[in-house]
Amino acid sequence: MSATQEHLGTGRRKTAVARVRIASGSGKIVINGRPMEKYFLTES
Numbered sequence: 001m002s003a004t005q006e007h008l009g010t011g012r013r014k015t016a017v018a019r020v021r022i023a024s025g026s027g028k029i030v031i032n033g034r035p036m037e038k039y040f041l042t043e044s
Contacts, residue, residue: 004023
């Protein structure tokens, strides 16, 4: 079993909290269990 490197981060603003986990892998972006394309539906 190979060890994967993982970094954790937390950002806070007033009462909001954002947590991020970055790990080495395939390069796909997942937000709340959904692929990025399905999470961000509008083009900006």
